[in-house]
Each structure stands twice: as C-alpha cells, then as structure tokens.
Amino acid sequence: MNRFRENDRVRVKIENPGSPNKRTPSYVRGRVGIITACYGEVVDREFDHDHRVSWGPLYTAAFESFEGNPRSRIFVDIHESWLELLEIEAREAKNSFRAFKGIGPFTRKDDELDSHEQMPHRLDVLLDMGSSV
C-alpha cells in the first residue's frame, strides 16, 4: 500500500538508518519535493543486481533545480522509507484546487506507468494554489 500519492509534498530524510537501500542521492537529502509518480513495490527476480527483494514502494519526486531557473527541475526516484509527508492537509487543499481548476482527480493506478509529460506542472500547481487560496 502506498503511503503517498501524486502531488503530495514530501521531505527527503537526511539519514535513513536501518534501510538496506542507500540509493538516495545526497543532493536531495533534506529537500522538499513533489511526488509525480507512484510505482508501488518493484520486485524483479530477472534482475540480477538490485531488487530481487522489495525495498518498499517507489516514487518519483520533482525538486527545484540548482541553477535557480524555475523552468528547470530535477526528478529523482526515491523509496518510501526515505520520505516524510510534509503537509497532510496539502492533499485536501490540492483536491479542492483541482476541482476549482477543473483538472479532475487522477485515476491512474499506482502500478501503471504514464508519461510524465501528461501530468500538470507540479510546482506550478502549488505556486498557483498559494496565490489562489
């Protein structure tokens, strides 16, 4: 069961002792991002390197880029145990914002893949939300 949903604002933990998974790059640790995709648990026994055992649900999160240009972002794949929900109420606020904007709820299931391109600009959604709420 995925703890987070698309559009959730999350903070990446700085450390995550106890997790066998170290594959969270240092440059996003401690930073706030927006979930843009939920993949669920990934287990692939054909894969002979990682993930013959589950590391927990996997997400893609978007972060502002370091070049300080709002028109560039970095997307990183992070496992659930590395993430903390930043604003629980953000979910409800976003849902009402979506209804307001007529975007509609996402019907995508977690284990289905989708083009990131078809998703709205997450950071933009939040920024807009700030000004319209």
Added chain:
Amino acid sequence: MVTHTEDAGAHVRAVFEDAEYWRTKRLEPVLFQLIRKGKVGLYDLIRAAGEESLAPALQDPNDQASMEESVEVLELNLGRYISGIEIAAQVARDSYYIDEQRKDAGIYDPELKIAHREFPSGSGEKEQLAAVEKIVEEYYLVLQAYLNALVLRRFISRDKLREMVEAPVPPKFENGAKIVALAWTDAAFKEKLLENAKDAIRQLGIATYRSPKVVALENTEKVHNVIVCTLCSCYPYAILGNPPWWYKDDTYKQAIVENPRKTLKQMFDFSVPDDVEVRVFDSTSDVRYFVLPRKPRGEFSNGELWKLVTPESLIGVGEPRSKVVSL
C-alpha cells in the same frame, strides 16, 4: 568547438571508472562469495589460468594508432570484460545471493569494502591511456581464469560457455532509434509507449528483461527531458545497449544535475530555449528512462526516419539529426 563527447582524456578516465565499477561491484564480490562458499577454490583459479582461455582475447593496442583509435580499442576491450562478467554472473547465479553480494562489495560495511584503485594521474594523456590499457588487461586475466574455473567446477559445460561467449550481444542502440521512429509515425504506438513503455516495447519483439520499469519521456514544445544516473550508470541497457561513454562519466553526472542548461550548452553545444522547461531525470532506482525526442521538420520516408535518431537524442543532450546520413 570541442564538445565533451570528443574529449579523449575524459573518455580514458570513464573507461577506467567503468572497469573499476565492474570489478569491485560485479566481479569480485561474486567471486569472493563463491570462494567463501567453497564453490570455486583459489586453486581452481590458478589451475584455470594455465588453460586456454574461453573468453575471447583482448585486442592489442596499436602503438601507431591515434589517441582516438586507441581509446576505441580500449572501449572495445572494456566491453569484452563487461560481457564476460555478465556471462559469469548468469552461469553462477544460483550459487550466490544478491543481497549478500551487496554486503560482500562492502556497500554496507566499510570493513568489507573492496578497495578502488586510484586513476593513474600526474602524467600525460598517452601515459594514462597506457596505464588504463594495462589495468583492463590485468582485470581481464582474472575474468578469464574465473570463466575457466566455472567450467572446471562444472557450473557449465565448455561448449555451452563457449557458445555464450561467442554469441553476439543483441541489444543495440538501433532498437531505440526504431522505437522512436515508430512513435513518430504511429500515434497508437506512441500512446502505448508513453503509457507503459515496457509492454509497448515488448510487443515489438524487443526483449526487456532486467528492466524492472521502463518510462519513455516525451519531449514537447514546452518540455525537454534529460536523463542521468548519478549513483552509477543506470540506463535501459537491455533495450538500448550501452550508453555513450560520457554518460558513465562523473563530469556529466555532476554537471547536468547542478546546471542542466549550461551543461547542455558547454558539453554538447546544445541550447534549450528559455521558455522550454528542462527536466532532468536521475534514475536512482528501478525505473529506466529514455527520451522520446521531437521529430525533426522535413519530409522523410518511414524507412529512413530511424537514422535521424542519435544516442545523444535518446538521452536528451541533443536533437535528432535534421537530415539522413549514411551509417
């Protein structure tokens, strides 16, 4: 303008880093584990080293060759080393466990960490090239003995292993070019590709094994996608073959994260307009990305479209060609 892709010195370093990665993460941890479990003995390795090698010989460096030609040979030899390691892993896979392999590589425990060699520094490019050639040659000796030892210990028959070693490596960059060209001309395929790339690609008869999740990132008028793997060199290998050498180079990894637009311009002479959003995807886990570039303007026959696609455009550091060139 000399772009990063033409920097022979950086290419040599990238080959070295790659060889180190394969030795310390993929070969030695497995081999040590087999030794600890008594599945292969050190004496087997010594005995096997004296026998005729099943792995193909490395290509000899040519003293008269240019730097670029020599680096190409080096890259080819690295490729033989890597495919040999992959074959060995496949043959021995029931005798070791991946979780333990990660432990064995010292990923969790510094005491068990396999030491990395330092890049031969302090000399000129030619000397560094010669030093890396020698390193790859040394590493290959171990691989050759290891493969022979697997036969000695009856993991596999000599003939079967020879067959595996001599089989051509199927995944090639052309797969990716053809996937992209089809998406340019077939809207239904494109929709499927963007929805579930793994299934769409599988339906074309292209194997997608060892790619847990595959995502195609579509470039549009408003969005330009770039891929990177900052932690290692994740790439849809099974589908697209090996990425270009610079993809595995730390210079690229660091720069594209820190400053995507500037890096695209400086390393690849590629400008992204200010009103286009740049999205850098760092494949830190099990999603393998590739970029679906925009179709170049102009009239092309369906048969030649795929020739416009470049490895750079699949990574997002360049556009497809604007005219067909003979390949």
